[in-house]
Amino acid sequence: MEHHLPKKGIFNASVLQNKNLGDKFYRITLELEKNGKSVFSSAVPGQFVEIDVSRLALPAENLIPPQYSDAAKRNIILRRPFSFADIVCSEDSVIVEILYTVLGPATMRMKTLKSGDTISLIGPLGNGFSISENKKTAILVAGGMGAPPLVHLSGLMKSQCKDMEIIVFVGAKSISELAFFDLKIDKLIKTKVKLGEFEKHNIKTHISTDDGSAGLKGFVTDMLKNWLIQNKPDAKDTVIYACGPEAMLRASAAVSTEFKIRCQVSLERRMACGTGLCQSCAVKCLNKEDGSNFYKLCCKDGPVFWSDEVVWE
Amino acid sequence: MGIEHKNIDLSVKLGSTSLKNPLMTASGTCGYVDELDDFIDINKLGGYITKSITIKPRLGNDVPRIVETDSGMLNAIGLANIGVEKFIKEKVPLMGRYKTPFFVNIAGQIIDDYVAVADKLAQFKQITGLELNISCPNVKQGGITFGTDPALVKQITCEVKKVIRDKILIVKLTPNVTNISTIAKVAVDCGADALSLINTFTAMVIDIESRKPVLANRTGGLSGPAIKPIAVYLVNKVYNEVAKPAGIPLIGGGGIRTASDAIEFIIAGATAVTIGTASFANPDCSVKIAEGMKNYCARHKLSSITELIGSLK
Ligand SMILES: Cc1cc2nc3c(=O)[nH]c(=O)nc-3n(C[C@H](O)[C@H](O)[C@H](O)COP(=O)(O)OP(=O)(O)OC[C@H]3O[C@@H](n4cnc5c(N)ncnc54)[C@H](O)[C@@H]3O)c2cc1C
Ligand SMILES: Cc1cc2nc3c(=O)[nH]c(=O)nc-3n(C[C@H](O)[C@H](O)[C@H](O)COP(=O)(O)O)c2cc1C
Ligand code: FES
Numbered sequence: 250m251e252h253h254l255p256k257k258g259i260f261n262a263s264v265l266q267n268k269n270l271g272d273k274f275y276r277i278t279l280e281l282e283k284n285g286k287s288v289f290s291s292a293v294p295g296q297f298v299e300i301d302v303s304r305l306a307l308p309a310e311n312l313i314p315p316q317y318s319d320a321a322k323r324n325i326i327l328r329r330p331f332s333f334a335d336i337v338c339s340e341d342s343v344i345v346e347i348l349y350t351v352l353g354p355a356t357m358r359m360k361t362l363k364s365g366d367t368i369s370l371i372g373p374l375g376n377g378f379s380i381s382e383n384k385k386t387a388i389l390v391a392g393g394m395g396a397p398p399l400v401h402l403s404g405l406m407k408s409q410c411k412d413m414e415i416i417v418f419v420g421a422k423s424i425s426e427l428a429f430f431d432l433k434i435d436k437l438i439k440t441k442v443k444l445g446e447f448e449k450h451n452i453k454t455h456i457s458t459d460d461g462s463a464g465l466k467g468f469v470t471d472m473l474k475n476w477l478i479q480n481k482p483d484a485k486d487t488v489i490y491a492c493g494p495e496a497m498l499r500a501s502a503a504v505s506t507e508f509k510i511r512c513q514v515s516l517e518r519r520m521a522c523g524t525g526l527c528q529s530c531a532v533k534c535l536n537k538e539d540g541s542n543f544y545k546l547c548c549k550d551g552p553v554f555w556s557d558e559v560v561w562e
Numbered sequence: 563m564g565i566e567h568k569n570i571d572l573s574v575k576l577g578s579t580s581l582k583n584p585l586m587t588a589s590g591t592c593g594y595v596d597e598l599d600d601f602i603d604i605n606k607l608g609g610y611i612t613k614s615i616t617i618k619p620r621l622g623n624d625v626p627r628i629v630e631t632d633s634g635m636l637n638a639i640g641l642a643n644i645g646v647e648k649f650i651k652e653k654v655p656l657m658g659r660y661k662t663p664f665f666v667n668i669a670g671q672i673i674d675d676y677v678a679v680a681d682k683l684a685q686f687k688q689i690t691g692l693e694l695n696i697s698c699p700n701v702k703q704g705g706i707t708f709g710t711d712p713a714l715v716k717q718i719t720c721e722v723k724k725v726i727r728d729k730i731l732i733v734k735l736t737p738n739v740t741n742i743s744t745i746a747k748v749a750v751d752c753g754a755d756a757l758s759l760i761n762t763f764t765a766m767v768i769d770i771e772s773r774k775p776v777l778a779n780r781t782g783g784l785s786g787p788a789i790k791p792i793a794v795y796l797v798n799k800v801y802n803e804v805a806k807p808a809g810i811p812l813i814g815g816g817g818i819r820t821a822s823d824a825i826e827f828i829i830a831g832a833t834a835v836t837i838g839t840a841s842f843a844n845p846d847c848s849v850k851i852a853e854g855m856k857n858y859c860a861r862h863k864l865s866s867i868t869e870l871i872g873s874l875k
Contacts, residue, residue, distance in 0.1 A: 259844070326839065327843055328842070527637070544622060544642065
């Protein structure tokens with residue numbers, strides 16, 4: 250019988266830190282059990298893990314935000330998907346970092362995790378971003394809470410692609426949703442902000458918010474478009490990576506078509522398994538040969554797709 | 563105390579074949595053939611039931627296709643599958659890698675579809691049996707409409723039986739009927755070698771903000787721990803009223819997560835059990851359940867699991 254080399258697995262991880270970044274945003278740092286090393290050492294940005302939260306307790310009643318008190322009562326049976334925000338593999342450990350937003354019963358339970366707790370995760374799952382090393386310019390477009398994989402990608406590209414220019418566009422509803430990026434607010438002008446996560450790598454960052462509370466007022470994809478018009482990068486030497494709400498990804502795909510710049514997007518779907526067993530996470534794609542539609546699986550074929558293979562609805 | 567594990571026999575007979583233990587995958591929750599490879603040794607399963615296969619490829623329903631409920635989930639995948647031709651070309655050859663018996667679940671919109679698919683698949687020695695899905699609640703035509711009408715169940719079972727040669731014929735029953743034993747009896751009278759129950763319950767989840775159903779298909783099938791006590795009851799009912807008198811084995815399932823759950827079904831009258839929704843959170847749970855069954859047998863001094871079948875007092 251042929252020998253089967255696993256590409257993913259079920260592993261225990263111990264929590265090193267679970268830090269509130271302000272409001273509903275958290276960063277959790279996990280150390281994987283040692284036998285996870287072989288599969289995790291080749292994990293790339295854009296891939297994800299499925300975390301089992303079913304055995305975690307709820308926070309105390311008074312710590313549950315009122316808008317979630319009904320949802321909190323629900324028993325959880327399915328794992329939840331989370332992208333890598335960073336992975337550090339060393340001689341004797343694998344450290345995985347995840348940025349998450351508290352939105353419902355599962356993430357509410359996650360916020361109670363503390364250093365020393367153990368959780369089960371399945372990973373690494375899906376296909377991540379493909380880094381085109383021969384490009385001159387990489388444009389990263391991050392929408393609010395959808396940003397974690399781009400934090401990972403920017404760090405990796407900075408160290409791997411020394412000659413590539415990396416430009417980041419970040420958009421959010423308002424300043425409070427920029428918490429994932431290690432936000433630094435100017436003392437005098439409150440809308441003037443810097444994002445530590447990109448700053449530490451010396452990456453040029455453009456910020457916009459829907460309400461103008463940080464950076465420019467407006468949509469991140471409009472800001473991207475203006476930049477492309479003004480700077481006219483060579484389309485062949487440029488690539489866009491986008492991650493965020495579906496509407497923003499659709500707009501990024503449109504920019505990609507208009508400027509003939511290739512673009513990868515990271516999509517989200519409701520996932521029952523995350524491992525290709527259930528077919529719940531369908532993404533409608535275009536067959537370029539005959540124009541027909543077919544479905545790919547977000548968890549297995551994605552979550553990262555080329556924007557021109559997706560049928561945007 | 564008790565009996566040593568190596569002296570406990572978990573094997574059971576399903577028609578003319580023997581399963582090394584009662585654990586089987588539930589259709590639609592474990593992919594086509596090898597999707598669980600990264601997590602378990604498939605050879606440790608008693609049997610493998612594939613995703614539903616139809617005569618033509620099916621794209622399936624729009625998303626969202628799943629939603630989690632309290633201790634359960636709804637799915638409306640819509641029988642998305644690659645179609646019988648591609649299944650024969652790409653998936654059937656993979657079955658040869660394993661010693662586990664494979665049962666292919668088949669579905670259709672008209673009776674001729676079932677017969678055509680069954681006829682094609684019956685030619686392959688890698689396939690031990692077929693499971694007739696006459697119980698899918700998520701397609702507009704076919705599926706459940708067959709499973710709720712005794713005249714159609716009769717016709718479909720008899721027609722398929724004619725073309726499948728020596729293959730084992732399993733008929734999978736829907737719980738969405740007034741009296742499940744009526745349907746069970748018809749299937750057995752037409753030559754079903756085993757019955758499998760239950761498929762999912764038609765159900766709905768409403769988003770109260772938008773006042774729309776969450777699933778694009780509006781309704782879906784409820785599975786998971788939420789349905790287990792009903793499934794146990796129905797297995798026991800069909801065992802007493804149909805299976806035991808006819809000497810036909812039952813494959814029981816619905817919400818099984820643990821060895822205790824599986825043993826409950828066996829006591830109720832099931833010869834084998836299927837693991838569906840539980841594999842999403844824990845893809846290795848079927849193999850763990852087999853181990854857990856041995857512990858139970860040891861504790862109760864049972865040298866063969868068959869002593870437990872239908873032993874309800
Ligand atoms: C590939 C992938 C990567 C992800 N990475 C991250 C990450 O790095 N950080 C992070 O905070 N979150 C991430 N998510 C989203 C995260 O999985 C959900 O926020 C989480 O499952 C919510 O669980 P809950 O029980 O707390 O809330 P739920 O009650 O399950 O959901 C809260 C709200 O979000 C909606 N929702 C939940 N899951 C999805 C989904 N998959 N697609 C669209 N809407 C959804 C629900 O309808 C509901 O309105 C990712 C999702 C996917 C598919
Ligand atoms: C996502 C999903 C897809 C399913 N697809 C099929 C299918 O294609 N054919 C079928 O006969 N049953 C299908 N089922 C039903 C299961 O095989 C099983 O009968 C049911 O889910 C109850 O068992 P469980 O609670 O262990 O999941 C599906 C169930 C789920 C959750
Ligand atoms: S989530 Fe199950 S196949 Fe993608």
